[in-house]
Amino acid sequence: MAITATAPAYAPVESYVGESGLWSWLTTVDHKRIGTLYLFTSLFFFVVGGLEAGMLRWQLAGPNKHVLSAELYNQMFTMHGTTMIFLAIMPLSAAFFNYIIPLQIGARDVAFPRLNAFSYWVFLFGALFMNFSWLIGAAPNGGWFGYAPLTTMQFSQGLNIDFWVIGLQILGVSSLAAAFNFITTIINMRAPGMNLMRMPMFTWNAFVVQFLLVLAFPVITIALVFLQFDRFFGTNFYTIAAGADPLLWQHLFWIFGHPEVYILILPAFGLTSEIIPTFSRKPIFGYPVMAYATMLIAFLGFGVWAHHMFAVGMGPIGDTVFGVTTLLIAIPTGVKIFNWIFTMWGGSLQFTTAMKFAIGLVGLFTIGGISGVMHASPPADLQQTDTYFIVAHFHYVLFGGSMMGIFGGIYYYYPKMTGRLMSESLGSWNFWLTFIGMNLTFFPMHFSGLMGMPRRIYTYDSGQGWDGFNLASSIGTIVLMIGVALFLHNFFRSFRRGAIAGNDPWGAATLEWSIPSPPPEYNFESIPRVTSRSPLWDVKTPTLSAEVPHTSGGDQRVNVSFAGSHVGHTDSAPLTSEPRQRAESGMHIELPTGKSARELGIPMPNPSIKPLLCAGSMVIMFSGLLFIHKDNLPLALAVIIGGALSMTFSLYAWVLTPLEDAH
Amino acid sequence: MAHAAAVHSAHDTHGHPPTSTGLDNKKIAIWAFIGSECMLFASLISTYLIYKGRSVVGPYPHDACLPPACSTPLKAILNIPVTSASTFVLLMSSLAMVLALAAVETKDQPKHTTGERILGSSKLWLWMTALLGVTFLGFQAFEFTSFVHEGLTIRTNLFGSSFFTLTGFHGAHVTAGVLWLLTLLAIDYRRGLGPKDALNVDLAALYWHFVDVVWIAIFTLVYLIK
Numbered sequence: 001m002a003i004t005a006t007a008p009a010y011a012p013v014e015s016y017v018g019e020s021g022l023w024s025w026l027t028t029v030d031h032k033r034i035g036t037l038y039l040f041t042s043l044f045f046f047v048v049g050g051l052e053a054g055m056l057r058w059q060l061a062g063p064n065k066h067v068l069s070a071e072l073y074n075q076m077f078t079m080h081g082t083t084m085i086f087l088a089i090m091p092l093s094a095a096f097f098n099y100i101i102p103l104q105i106g107a108r109d110v111a112f113p114r115l116n117a118f119s120y121w122v123f124l125f126g127a128l129f130m131n132f133s134w135l136i137g138a139a140p141n142g143g144w145f146g147y148a149p150l151t152t153m154q155f156s157q158g159l160n161i162d163f164w165v166i167g168l169q170i171l172g173v174s175s176l177a178a179a180f181n182f183i184t185t186i187i188n189m190r191a192p193g194m195n196l197m198r199m200p201m202f203t204w205n206a207f208v209v210q211f212l213l214v215l216a217f218p219v220i221t222i223a224l225v226f227l228q229f230d231r232f233f234g235t236n237f238y239t240i241a242a243g244a245d246p247l248l249w250q251h252l253f254w255i256f257g258h259p260e261v262y263i264l265i266l267p268a269f270g271l272t273s274e275i276i277p278t279f280s281r282k283p284i285f286g287y288p289v290m291a292y293a294t295m296l297i298a299f300l301g302f303g304v305w306a307h308h309m310f311a312v313g314m315g316p317i318g319d320t321v322f323g324v325t326t327l328l329i330a331i332p333t334g335v336k337i338f339n340w341i342f343t344m345w346g347g348s349l350q351f352t353t354a355m356k357f358a359i360g361l362v363g364l365f366t367i368g369g370i371s372g373v374m375h376a377s378p379p380a381d382l383q384q385t386d387t388y389f390i391v392a393h394f395h396y397v398l399f400g401g402s403m404m405g406i407f408g409g410i411y412y413y414y415p416k417m418t419g420r421l422m423s424e425s426l427g428s429w430n431f432w433l434t435f436i437g438m439n440l441t442f443f444p445m446h447f448s449g450l451m452g453m454p455r456r457i458y459t460y461d462s463g464q465g466w467d468g469f470n471l472a473s474s475i476g477t478i479v480l481m482i483g484v485a486l487f488l489h490n491f492f493r494s495f496r497r498g499a500i501a502g503n504d505p506w507g508a509a510t511l512e513w514s515i516p517s518p519p520p521e522y523n524f525e526s527i528p529r530v531t532s533r534s535p536l537w538d539v540k541t542p543t544l545s546a547e548v549p550h551t552s553g554g555d556q557r558v559n560v561s562f563a564g565s566h567v568g569h570t571d572s573a574p575l576t577s578e579p580r581q582r583a584e585s586g587m588h589i590e591l592p593t594g595k596s597a598r599e600l601g602i603p604m605p606n607p608s609i610k611p612l613l614c615a616g617s618m619v620i621m622f623s624g625l626l627f628i629h630k631d632n633l634p635l636a637l638a639v640i641i642g643g644a645l646s647m648t649f650s651l652y653a654w655v656l657t658p659l660e661d662a663h
Numbered sequence: 664m665a666h667a668a669a670v671h672s673a674h675d676t677h678g679h680p681p682t683s684t685g686l687d688n689k690k691i692a693i694w695a696f697i698g699s700e701c702m703l704f705a706s707l708i709s710t711y712l713i714y715k716g717r718s719v720v721g722p723y724p725h726d727a728c729l730p731p732a733c734s735t736p737l738k739a740i741l742n743i744p745v746t747s748a749s750t751f752v753l754l755m756s757s758l759a760m761v762l763a764l765a766a767v768e769t770k771d772q773p774k775h776t777t778g779e780r781i782l783g784s785s786k787l788w789l790w791m792t793a794l795l796g797v798t799f800l801g802f803q804a805f806e807f808t809s810f811v812h813e814g815l816t817i818r819t820n821l822f823g824s825s826f827f828t829l830t831g832f833h834g835a836h837v838t839a840g841v842l843w844l845l846t847l848l849a850i851d852y853r854r855g856l857g858p859k860d861a862l863n864v865d866l867a868a869l870y871w872h873f874v875d876v877v878w879i880a881i882f883t884l885v886y887l888i889k
């Protein structure tokens with residue numbers, strides 16, 4: 001039952017978790033279960049991508065080694081990049097979006113639960129499709145950036161690039177469907193009183209990321225459509241002999257590709273912005289500026305793409321414009337770094353594993369950010385581009401940034417997801433080995449890069465001064481792998497053996513910690529009413545949230561009119577509000593009741609297999625294209641048309657079935 | 664439909680809490696979708712414009728192709744009068760869509776005159792919208808086949824590749840819209856569309872108008888500007 005403003009009980013009461021069994025997972029539309037599926041799938045692909053990286057480092061550990069052939073090396077680094085970006089970091093972020101956003105905004109699910117399931121299944125099938133290429137020995141080999149015309153039929157025969165082109169389009173559908181869902185969820189399903197400037201920082205970052213996805217993915221979709229048409233239907237988009245612009249792909253790809261960088265890092269920034277205030281026992285420093293900085297990063301992120309292309313010779317004006325806009329991004333990013341530092345400044349810090357990873361992000365991302373500022377300058381970039389210096393840079397921001405933030409996020413939210421804490425002692429080993437291994441792997445690459453070692457070469461001769469740095473990087477990879485193995489051990493072991501967490505093991509400020517762990521299927525038995533940015537601190541530790549703005553007695557519902565007609569309503573603070581009165585706060589803590597939604601009369605969406613069928617049919621439809629290149633047009637058409645019909649049928653069956661029982 | 668959410672009280676556990684904006688979730692999602700589609704067509708249109716005038720062989724959109732670039736002389740291929748007619752048809756379909764939505768919204772109001780009954784027939788206006796859409800697609804099929812007869816295919820040159828891909832994507836969107844309208848019509852015949860369905864018709868209408876607006880951009884940038 002909902003109990004207003006009493007102390008939480010850390011009793012090991014099992015909350016209601018619903019059915020288990022395979023069918024319940026295949027048909028689930030619960031955002032928490034879908035988040036869990038995303039988490040497990042993407043951790044699996046993180047391990048796959050890590051093993052691919054291990055192969056690369058084994059090959060490069062010394063000069064002229066023959067662990068991998070040149071062709072296999074190309075496939076390995078292409079799939080390492082593609083896997084880590086599209087199958088590991090993005091879906092790991094999606095796992096947090098799914099699990100945490102509805103809990104943080106006080107909602108019972110996302111806006112479109114079945115569309116959410118569809119996004120996951122499309123992601124899973126797309127990932128399997130892309131990795132199926134390994135089994136037939138034709139993994140993509142054109143780099144994760146797939147530069148055309150290198151990837152056109154003239155230079156890349158075979159199915160390798162086909163798997164990549166089709167696989168990325170499938171994954172794009174998943175990301176776009178999820179983005180529409182989360183934009184709607186965040187705009188429209190916030191608890192009463194949670195206006196935009198009271199949203200938790202993770203939700204803010206996630207919100208901005210959804211807009212990046214919505215605006216960036218169509219561009220790569222079109223670039224891929226052009227490449228697909230060139231490869232399958234003989235169009236000329238990337239045919240230089242027909243007058244095509246050799247830079248068309250690069251422009252389209254990087255108009256997507258640079259916002260993609262922020263798609264990868266902003267969720268980790270969001271997690272860090274939850275962890276640091278909690279373990280500093282202070283509200284985040286400069287909350288509005290953090291929100292604005294996130295928006296500014298996203299906005300500027302669309303205006304810097306050609307800094308990936310300084311070496312192509314755009315001329316002084318293009319180089320200058322893109323150099324300057326790139327330097328500008330350092331400002332909002334620096335604001336975030338300083339705000340995290342000022343949040344910790346004067347706080348009573350608790351160095352939990354989550355906090356160590358968050359601080360690790362602040363430090364390591366800054367190193368990657370600084371090397372990024374270095375190649376924002378075109379003359380410096382001309383020395384650094386296509387060398388291991390760039391590899392060092394983007395691994396500092398992607399591993400040191402995104403992955404550190406995600407590891408921290410997993411340690412932080414694991415108790416909410418499972419009801420149990422991960423081991424802190426193993427966590428400490430996990431953190432330090434990862435931290436040391438990461439630096440040992442990637443820091444020497446700065447030097448090998450500046451000494452001229454190019455990217456994407458499968459081997460090198462000795463005597464160029466690179467041997468020692470490469471060996472150090474490869475040893476670092478082993479340390480890193482041990483660190484990640486410890487993480488996995490801790491992750492799986494703690495399911496049964498972790499300490500019971502209770503509602504709120506960390507003493508955090510946001511709504512997700514006011515409900516049992518793991519949350520019941522309906523999340524909130526009664527929707528809370530929010531009167532500040534730190535709703536849980538208001539009722540548990542009011543001194544911590546004394547500085548943040550409040551409204552007393554909740555907000556007033558105000559009708560909004562436009563041009564004389566009623567368009568909606570919003571929550572507004574009454575003008576007479578006294579910031580420190582919160583006796584009438586509608587915030588409360590919910591204890592486990594073991595009751596199902598049905599018993600409580602809360603309407604929940606029905607499980608449905610149709611999203612899975614629709615996703616599967618769509619992937620079959622796409623995969624039919626492969627048979628065109630096997631010179632089997634009838635089979636190709638049969639698979640494409642069969643998949644399309646099956647998809648249409650399941651889509652209609654899905655849309656015409658009501659989401660939930662009438663009530 | 665936007666008003667329906669507001670009648671629930673804020674702490675109603677039996678049912679869904681009101682949405683934060685008072686708007687239906689679907690309304691917000693379709694706008695996000697349209698935003699995404701803007702970037703899709705922006706990429707297609709930009710590519711067409713970048714490749715304008717770069718084809719090394721004919722036929723060309725606005726200029727005749729004379730030897731030696733073309734072995735036989737070819738006239739400018741775009742047929743602006745015919746496309747103006749198809750553009751008019753598509754614009755009229757948006758008008759029909761507006762009337763269809765209005766008819767669904769006012770289904771419950773009594774109709775007294777013949778004019779009111781005609782304006783209030785959602786089936787008539789949905790059929791009209793769909794038929795005008797199909798007519799537009801017919802124009803496009805005619806245009807595509809005549810281009811192929813004049814020697815322009817998707818493989819011929821950059822103009823052919825970018826033109827057919829751009830207008831083909833637009834045609835595919837119109838086709839999807841027609842299927843959506845036919846689905847609404849099927850529901851209308853089965854149980855009748857009324858004011859409670861206005862939101863769902865509104866979503867189709869927003870999509871339809873968006874596809875129409877994209878065509879205005881394509882018609883201007885591809886056909887009218889030389």
